[in-house]
Amino acid sequence: MTRKLYIRPIALADSPQSEEGEAVRLGGAMVWASRFALIVREEDGKVVSRERVSAAQMPTVLAALPADLGAMAETQWAGLRKVHAPIQCGARTIRFEQPQVMGILNMTPDSFSDGGKFLDDLEIAAAHAAAMLEAGAAIIDLGGESTRPGAAAVWEGDELKRVVPMVERLAAMGAAISVDTRRPAVMEATLAAGAHIINDVSALRYDPRSLELAAGSGAPVVLMHAPGKADDLHSSADFDDVVLDVFDWLEARRDACLAAGIARERIILDPGFGFGLSLAQNLALFNALPLFHALGQPLLVGVSRKRMIGALSNEAPAHQRLGGSVALAVKAMDAGAHFLRVHDVSDTVQAVRVWRGLRDAALTDFSQLPI
Numbered sequence: 001m002t003r004k005l006y007i008r009p010i011a012l013a014d015s016p017q018s019e020e021g022e023a024v025r026l027g028g029a030m031v032w033a034s035r036f037a038l039i040v041r042e043e044d045g046k047v048v049s050r051e052r053v054s055a056a057q058m059p060t061v062l063a064a065l066p067a068d069l070g071a072m073a074e075t076q077w078a079g080l081r082k083v084h085a086p087i088q089c090g091a092r093t094i095r096f097e098q099p100q101v102m103g104i105l106n107m108t109p110d111s112f113s114d115g116g117k118f119l120d121d122l123e124i125a126a127a128h129a130a131a132m133l134e135a136g137a138a139i140i141d142l143g144g145e146s147t148r149p150g151a152a153a154v155w156e157g158d159e160l161k162r163v164v165p166m167v168e169r170l171a172a173m174g175a176a177i178s179v180d181t182r183r184p185a186v187m188e189a190t191l192a193a194g195a196h197i198i199n200d201v202s203a204l205r206y207d208p209r210s211l212e213l214a215a216g217s218g219a220p221v222v223l224m225h226a227p228g229k230a231d232d233l234h235s236s237a238d239f240d241d242v243v244l245d246v247f248d249w250l251e252a253r254r255d256a257c258l259a260a261g262i263a264r265e266r267i268i269l270d271p272g273f274g275f276g277l278s279l280a281q282n283l284a285l286f287n288a289l290p291l292f293h294a295l296g297q298p299l300l301v302g303v304s305r306k307r308m309i310g311a312l313s314n315e316a317p318a319h320q321r322l323g324g325s326v327a328l329a330v331k332a333m334d335a336g337a338h339f340l341r342v343h344d345v346s347d348t349v350q351a352v353r354v355w356r357g358l359r360d361a362a363l364t365d366f367s368q369l370p371i
């Protein structure tokens with residue numbers, strides 16, 4: 001790696017009429033930014049310069065950069081402002097101008113929050129999925145293998161038995177379905193059964209066949225960062241700078257997927273909160289979410305009921321982390337996240353609606369109305 005440049009939005013606004021002058025819209029979401037930090041770091045990971053630049057100054061500043069940084073900067077500047085095309089999930093169209101809620105359905109005995117609740121009873125699981133859809137979930141994310149720290153790996157045959165019948169039920173309901181799996185055989189069988197999206201917490205690294213399978217399927221893929229090897233996603237990493245390292249990692253995985261033939265419009269990126277990160281690293285990454293728009297892909301955030309909330313709230317157990325989950329969902333929306341992966345769909349959808357109402361009002365000119 002030679003030296004690299006990053007454009008991090010640092011002043012966000014709820015409308016283009018920012019106090020600080022011209023603002024640009026991030027990732028086609030209802031979020032604008034008027035000021036940015038241009039960060040340069042050397043090959044050894046050291047940050048060597050940081051410069052504050054306004055949206056209005058950006059074209060001039062970028063044009064004056066040396067060639068090696070200029071091209072990178074132009075790509076990121078375009079990525080930050082990219083409006084993402086909707087994705088089609090069967091009859092459902094998922095649009096990105098407002099945050100979309102992805103409801104979690106774990107058909108596992110051991111997931112950290114809802115393990116064992118749905119595994120043995122398809123009817124209870126189907127009723128829970130139907131309730132999440134009715135409450136406003138745009139997508140159901142179905143998993144048959146727990147990704148919590150220390151969870152035992154599942155035999156592929158068992159994973160298939162857990163998820164395929166449920167995919168068929170969800171497809172019959174007309175749901176948009178993503179499947180949380182690391183195994184190409186599970187991806188293939190669930191897509192054939194009616195699933196639409198692959199959500200792989202190993203970012204298609206666990207099995208080398210996944211890249212080819214995903215490319216051939218034409219399905220959208222969620223690539224999540226995890227610092228560990230693909231079979232140990234929770235091992236911690238030695239970061240130079242957690243934010244910039246995760247950015248580089250996601251960029252490299254995105255590029256590997258593009259090289260394997262996955263279309264750009266089908267790639268969704270996810271910083272992977274809670275996977276192998278300390279509390280301080282999770283918080284730094286969360287505060288830096290707007291930077292990830294520079295990768296030019298829709299962003300997914302999964303923090304629902306995670307340990308970082310317990311760590312900040314007197315070790316509250318997973319089922320008592322609703323307040324923290326909604327607080328982080330709102331912060332993620334403020335940062336322009338396109339998808340929120342959550343357990344508590346109706347509470348999160350209510351937060352999305354209130355947030356959206358505020359944003360709509362910020363875009364409305366009330367000056368002509370009587371006081």
Ligand code: 9MG
Binds near residue numbers: 199200201272273302
């Ligand atoms: C399966 N799973 C658990 N946590 C997750 C997260 O944060 N993101 C994604 N994409 N999947 C997750």
